[in-house]
Amino acid sequence: QVQLVESGGGLVQAGGSLRLSCAASGRTFSSYAMGWFRQAPGKEREFVSAISWSGSRTYYADAVKGRFTISRDNAKSTVYLQMNSLKPEDTAVYYCAGDPSGSMYRDETYNYWGQGTQVTVSS
Numbered sequence: 001q002v003q004l005v006e007s008g009g010g011l012v013q014a015g016g017s018l019r020l021s022c023a024a025s026g027r028t029f030s031s032y033a034m035g036w037f038r039q040a041p042g043k044e045r046e047f048v049s050a051i052s053w054s055g056s057r058t059y060y061a062d063a064v065k066g067r068f069t070i071s072r073d074n075a076k077s078t079v080y081l082q083m084n085s086l087k088p089e090d091t092a093v094y095y096c097a098g099d100p101s102g103s104m105y106r107d108e109t110y111n112y113w114g115q116g117t118q119v120t121v122s123s
Contacts, residue, residue, distance in 0.1 A: 001026050001027070001112075002024055002025070002026035002027050002032075002098055002099065002111075002112040003024065003025045003026055003112075004022055004023070004024050004096050004097070004098055004112055004113060004114035005022065005023050005114055005115070006020060006021065006022045006094065006095065006096050006114040006115065006116060006117040007020070007021050007022075007023070007117060008020040008021050008117060009094060009117030009118045009119045010118075010119070010120070011120045011121075011122065012086055012119075012120070012121055012122070013121070013122050014086060014087055014088055014121055014122065014123050015085060015086065016086050016121070017082070017083060017084045017085075017086065018083045018086065018119060019080055019081065019082045019083070020036070020080065020081040020083065020094055020096075020117060020119075021078055021079075021080055022034070022036075022078060022079045022080075022081075022096030022114055023076075023077060023078050024077045024078070024079070024098060024112075025077065027099075029072075029074055029077035029078075030053055030054070030074040031053060032053055032098055032099035032100075033050060033051060033052050033053050033098070033099070033100055033104055034050065034051050034070075034072060034079040034096060034097065034098050035047070035048075035049065035050035035051075035096070035097045035098075035100065035104055035110060036048040036049045036050070036070065036079075036081045036094060036095070036096055036097070037094070037095045037097060037107050038090075038092035038093065038094045038095065038119075039092055039093050039095070039116075040089075040091060040092040040093075043092075045095070045107050046061065047061050047104075047105045047106070047107070048060070048061055048064055048068065048081070048094070049061065049064065049068055049070040049081060050070065050100075050104035050105070051070045051071070051072050051079060055071065055072045055074070058070050059104055059105070063089075064083075064090075067083065067084050067085045067086075068081060068082065068083050068084070069081070069082040069084075070082075079096060081094070081096075083119070086119075086121045087121060088121045088122065088123045089121075090119060090121050091119060091120050091121050092119060093116040093117065093118050093119075094116060094117050094118075094119050095113055095114055095115075095116045096113075096114045097110035097112060097113050097114070098110060098111065098112040098113075099111040099112055
């Protein structure tokens with residue numbers, strides 16, 4: 001079993017930055033890929049970014065490409081999401097997820113989820 005705990009959310013003005021962290025415990029962290037998803041009020045949860053188990057491959061949604069950067073530190077069992085040039089439309093609850101059994105772009109394939117952290121971007 002894996003436990004995921006996100007942190008780093010908050011309120012920021014448009015154009016600002018935040019870094020989300022997701023600390024994992026349980027299974028060997030370096031054995032599985034990780035992803036970030038978000039869900040805005042009244043909308044479905046959507047893919048944001050993902051990273052392979054080694055960190056050598058990263059994936060981004062078009063909406064965040066060039067602004068967000070995913071990374072991981074396997075020694076610390078932590079995955080990060082650096083978010084720059086934030087926009088009001090980035091406002092959502094952000095979830096980290098682990099160990100996808102299929103496509104990393106699809107939330108239903110992930111076996112483990114954090115509780116989420118709120119990101120609010122004011123205009």
